[in-house]
Amino acid sequence: MNALNIQKGASSHSAYDLRDPNAQVEERHTLAVLVENEPGVLARVIGLFSGRGYNIDSLTVAEVDHTGHQSRITMVTSGTPAVIEQIKAQLGRIVPVHEVHDLTVEGASVERELGLFKVCGQGDKRVEALRIAEIFRANVVDSTLESFVFELVGTPSKLDAFAELMRPLGLKELARTGVAALARGI
Numbered sequence: 712m713n714a715l716n717i718q719k720g721a722s723s724h725s726a727y728d729l730r731d732p733n734a735q736v737e738e739r740h741t742l743a744v745l746v747e748n749e750p751g752v753l754a755r756v757i758g759l760f761s762g763r764g765y766n767i768d769s770l771t772v773a774e775v776d777h778t779g780h781q782s783r784i785t786m787v788t789s790g791t792p793a794v795i796e797q798i799k800a801q802l803g804r805i806v807p808v809h810e811v812h813d814l815t816v817e818g819a820s821v822e823r824e825l826g827l828f829k830v831c832g833q834g835d836k837r838v839e840a841l842r843i844a845e846i847f848r849a850n851v852v853d854s855t856l857e858s859f860v861f862e863l864v865g866t867p868s869k870l871d872a873f874a875e876l877m878r879p880l881g882l883k884e885l886a887r888t889g890v891a892a893l894a895r896g897i
Contacts, residue, residue: 737789739768740815741822741892742799747807748774748782756784756808759801765790769824769867771889781809787867787890812894819895825888826870831858832881840880847873858883 746752753772760767769787774780788798795813802811814820828849830840837859844851844861847869853860858881863873867890874885 735791737791738795738815739787739789740795740813741785741787741820741890742802743810743812743814743892743894744784744786744802744808745775745810746782746784746805747809748776748780749807752782752805752807753784755805756802759798759805760788765794765798769889771891785890785892814892814894817894820892821895822866822890822892823864824867824870824890826863826873827852827886828861828863828874828877828882829858829884830861830877830881831883833857836880840877843873843876843880849873 744756746756757767757770759765765788767786767788769785771785772782775783788795790798799811799813802808814822832840840859840861841851844859844863847863847865849861849863851859852862861873861877863870865873870887874882
């Protein structure tokens, strides 16, 4: 630790990646994998994680090139730097995988997630839920006399914060899409 209380290599977005690749500190990484859109590819990618005891915190898959039959798998996982490097190397060896990008270390990226929140309540709790939703720029996509369904797009931490504020107001159900991410710039 230096005089400014900044840990060596603390930022994954630093121009100088000074982190020890053999450190035992777990880090969160967002991986983008371009694959052939064919049956069984997702199962093989997921099998790589489950077979080695790795966890997937978020998973989003969609076809991105209809003519080229390619899909993009965006996943968020945690592990030591050595484990993350091992995951990337093993993903690259799977035959239908075209590209593997670690958006966390390749530079700045944009991450977004969609969440739907069902909040049930009456009276002041209903009014407070609407106030909080307005602050977070959440949209009301369904309304009954007993409940609201809010739609919120943002970073995973923004969705987490919204859910925590809605729990005491009657949060009954929550659905999240998982992270979609792209590298910034060219």
